[in-house]
């Protein structure tokens with residue numbers, strides 16, 4: 001077993017422990033392996049250990065990896081999630097290559113993705129990013145803006161509204177992490193009542209996965225605990 005495969009095993013068992021602690025079925029929680037900045041050989045290691053869902057933050061890098069695996073692993077049912085901020089001039093690449101986007105926060109980009117999603121592909125799965133606690137961040141809508149954006153997205157036939165995503169401001173204390181995630185869960189449950197296809201609450205990273213699962217996360221986005229620390233190269 002490689003280090004990545006050992007890491008995957010321990011992340012999966014931590015998910016199971018977290019789920020059982022709060023009476024949830026671990027199978028309700030999808031593990032998204034966040035492979036940004038990591039080479040395709042690391043992704044191959046993870047695939048060999050049964051991991052199929054991968055998250056990428058940078059459009060170009062993500063598309064190159066998707067194309068690589070379309071060539072080399074066409075029979076493996078991989079799922080690619082775009083989880084980075086999206087500028088409208090890059091929306092076409094996301095619409096053409098990815099299966100999911102977690103960071104939708106503008107009507108204009110929703111409309112572009114809807115127009116650009118190729119007819120032969122299933123509708124693009126969409127999560128709305130909520131800015132739940134991070135006043136510094138420009139990404140995500142405020143909770144009060146959710147109803148309007150959700151209605152807009154739900155009206156677009158080439159998009160499928162699946163739920164919500166958040167990246168809370170970094171916080172080390174479990175109770176404080178959970179208080180923020182609980183607000184996301186409330187918004188998610190309300191959305192789910194209105195849109196039956198809504199089933200995904202994307203929250204929890206390496207440092208706050210336990211609290212996210214305690215608050216009902218159905219998808220955790222884990223990079224460091226699987227692939228190790230990221231090296232972004234020399235400062236630009």
Ligand SMILES: *Cc1c(COP(=O)(O)O)cnc(C)c1O
Pocket residue numbers: 034036057083084167205206207221222223224225
């Ligand atoms: C990088 C990233 C992750 C993974 O973070 P880790 O702390 O390495 O687990 C998850 N979600 C998003 C949106 C990210 O950008």
